[in-house]
Amino acid sequence: MNILLINGPNLNMLGTRQPEIYGSETLPDLVNALREYAAGKSITLRDYQSNIEGEIVTEIQNARHWADGIIMNPGAYTHYSIAIRDAISAIDIPVIELHISNVHAREEFRHKSVLSAVCLGVIAGFGRNSYFNALDSMARHLQSK
Numbered sequence: 001m002n003i004l005l006i007n008g009p010n011l012n013m014l015g016t017r018q019p020e021i022y023g024s025e026t027l028p029d030l031v032n033a034l035r036e037y038a039a040g041k042s043i044t045l046r047d048y049q050s051n052i053e054g055e056i057v058t059e060i061q062n063a064r065h066w067a068d069g070i071i072m073n074p075g076a077y078t079h080y081s082i083a084i085r086d087a088i089s090a091i092d093i094p095v096i097e098l099h100i101s102n103v104h105a106r107e108e109f110r111h112k113s114v115l116s117a118v119c120l121g122v123i124a125g126f127g128r129n130s131y132f133n134a135l136d137s138m139a140r141h142l143q144s145k
Contacts, residue, residue: 008075099124
Protein backbone atom coordinates (compact mmCIF):
# COMPACT_ATOMS: atom_id res chain seq x y z
CA MET A 1 0.00 0.00 0.00
CA ASN A 2 1.39 3.37 -1.04
CA ILE A 3 0.27 6.53 0.72
CA LEU A 4 1.28 10.12 0.05
CA LEU A 5 1.46 12.51 3.00
CA ILE A 6 1.14 16.17 2.01
CA ASN A 7 1.84 19.00 4.42
CA GLY A 8 0.90 22.50 3.34
CA PRO A 9 2.06 26.00 4.22
CA ASN A 10 3.84 26.72 7.48
CA LEU A 11 3.95 23.09 8.56
CA ASN A 12 7.70 23.19 7.94
CA MET A 13 7.71 25.47 11.00
CA LEU A 14 6.42 22.80 13.39
CA GLY A 15 8.38 22.78 16.60
CA THR A 16 8.82 26.55 16.62
CA ARG A 17 5.48 27.90 15.36
CA GLN A 18 2.99 28.34 18.21
CA PRO A 19 4.05 25.23 20.15
CA GLU A 20 1.10 25.74 22.52
CA ILE A 21 -1.17 24.89 19.56
CA TYR A 22 0.98 22.73 17.28
CA GLY A 23 3.37 21.09 19.74
CA SER A 24 7.15 21.14 19.95
CA GLU A 25 7.90 18.24 17.58
CA THR A 26 9.45 19.19 14.24
CA LEU A 27 7.94 18.08 10.95
CA PRO A 28 10.91 15.80 10.13
CA ASP A 29 10.58 14.11 13.54
CA LEU A 30 6.84 13.64 13.05
CA VAL A 31 7.25 12.30 9.51
CA ASN A 32 9.99 9.88 10.61
CA ALA A 33 7.78 8.53 13.40
CA LEU A 34 4.85 8.19 11.01
CA ARG A 35 7.00 6.50 8.38
CA GLU A 36 8.25 3.97 10.96
CA TYR A 37 4.68 3.35 12.12
CA ALA A 38 3.55 2.91 8.49
CA ALA A 39 6.35 0.45 7.74
CA GLY A 40 5.15 -1.72 10.62
CA LYS A 41 1.82 -1.94 8.80
CA SER A 42 3.42 -2.70 5.39
CA ILE A 43 2.61 0.80 4.15
CA THR A 44 5.06 2.79 2.08
CA LEU A 45 4.74 6.44 3.04
CA ARG A 46 6.07 9.18 0.80
CA ASP A 47 5.96 12.71 2.21
CA TYR A 48 5.85 16.12 0.62
CA GLN A 49 5.70 19.62 2.10
CA SER A 50 5.28 22.89 0.27
CA ASN A 51 4.26 26.44 1.04
CA ILE A 52 3.25 26.87 -2.61
CA GLU A 53 -0.28 26.01 -3.72
CA GLY A 54 0.59 25.10 -7.31
CA GLU A 55 3.28 22.68 -6.19
CA ILE A 56 0.76 20.89 -3.98
CA VAL A 57 -1.67 20.67 -6.92
CA THR A 58 1.07 19.11 -9.05
CA GLU A 59 1.94 16.61 -6.30
CA ILE A 60 -1.72 15.57 -6.02
CA GLN A 61 -1.94 15.13 -9.78
CA ASN A 62 1.28 13.08 -9.90
CA ALA A 63 0.06 10.83 -7.07
CA ARG A 64 -2.56 9.32 -9.37
CA HIS A 65 0.25 7.33 -11.03
CA TRP A 66 1.45 5.54 -7.90
CA ALA A 67 -0.47 6.30 -4.68
CA ASP A 68 -3.36 4.32 -3.26
CA GLY A 69 -4.36 7.16 -0.95
CA ILE A 70 -3.40 10.64 0.22
CA ILE A 71 -3.46 12.08 3.71
CA MET A 72 -3.07 15.82 3.77
CA ASN A 73 -2.71 18.63 6.25
CA PRO A 74 -3.45 21.50 3.88
CA GLY A 75 -2.84 24.22 6.47
CA ALA A 76 -4.37 27.55 5.52
CA TYR A 77 -5.22 26.27 2.04
CA THR A 78 -8.04 24.36 3.74
CA HIS A 79 -10.12 27.51 3.84
CA TYR A 80 -9.79 28.87 0.31
CA SER A 81 -7.92 26.70 -2.18
CA ILE A 82 -10.29 25.86 -5.00
CA ALA A 83 -7.22 24.75 -6.99
CA ILE A 84 -6.43 22.02 -4.43
CA ARG A 85 -10.11 21.08 -4.25
CA ASP A 86 -10.22 20.72 -8.05
CA ALA A 87 -7.04 18.61 -8.02
CA ILE A 88 -8.54 16.25 -5.45
CA SER A 89 -11.74 16.03 -7.50
CA ALA A 90 -9.76 15.24 -10.65
CA ILE A 91 -8.09 12.11 -9.28
CA ASP A 92 -9.57 8.77 -8.35
CA ILE A 93 -7.65 8.43 -5.09
CA PRO A 94 -9.18 8.81 -1.62
CA VAL A 95 -7.92 11.80 0.39
CA ILE A 96 -8.18 12.36 4.13
CA GLU A 97 -7.92 15.95 5.36
CA LEU A 98 -6.22 16.30 8.72
CA HIS A 99 -5.42 19.05 11.18
CA ILE A 100 -3.29 19.07 14.31
CA SER A 101 -5.57 21.49 16.16
CA ASN A 102 -9.33 21.43 16.50
CA VAL A 103 -10.04 24.03 13.83
CA HIS A 104 -13.66 24.30 15.03
CA ALA A 105 -12.52 25.51 18.44
CA ARG A 106 -10.42 28.28 16.95
CA GLU A 107 -11.07 31.46 14.99
CA GLU A 108 -14.27 31.60 12.93
CA PHE A 109 -12.42 31.68 9.58
CA ARG A 110 -10.90 28.27 10.37
CA HIS A 111 -14.32 26.63 10.68
CA LYS A 112 -14.90 26.44 6.90
CA SER A 113 -13.09 23.96 4.68
CA VAL A 114 -13.51 24.09 0.92
CA LEU A 115 -11.76 20.69 0.73
CA SER A 116 -13.81 18.53 3.12
CA ALA A 117 -16.62 17.87 0.66
CA VAL A 118 -14.24 16.16 -1.80
CA CYS A 119 -12.33 14.21 0.85
CA LEU A 120 -13.05 10.79 2.29
CA GLY A 121 -13.07 12.29 5.78
CA VAL A 122 -11.56 14.82 8.16
CA ILE A 123 -9.53 14.23 11.31
CA ALA A 124 -8.78 17.22 13.53
CA GLY A 125 -7.83 18.15 17.03
CA PHE A 126 -5.70 15.21 18.17
CA GLY A 127 -2.30 16.86 17.89
CA ARG A 128 0.35 14.69 16.28
CA ASN A 129 -2.01 11.73 16.67
CA SER A 130 -4.18 13.22 13.92
CA TYR A 131 -1.54 11.94 11.49
CA PHE A 132 -1.54 8.43 12.93
CA ASN A 133 -5.35 8.37 13.04
CA ALA A 134 -5.47 9.45 9.40
CA LEU A 135 -2.97 6.77 8.37
CA ASP A 136 -4.93 4.07 10.23
CA SER A 137 -8.22 5.29 8.75
CA MET A 138 -6.82 5.33 5.23
CA ALA A 139 -5.34 1.85 5.62
CA ARG A 140 -8.66 0.47 6.87
CA HIS A 141 -10.50 2.16 4.00
CA LEU A 142 -8.13 0.79 1.35
CA GLN A 143 -8.18 -2.71 2.84
CA SER A 144 -11.98 -2.74 2.77
CA LYS A 145 -12.12 -2.05 -0.97
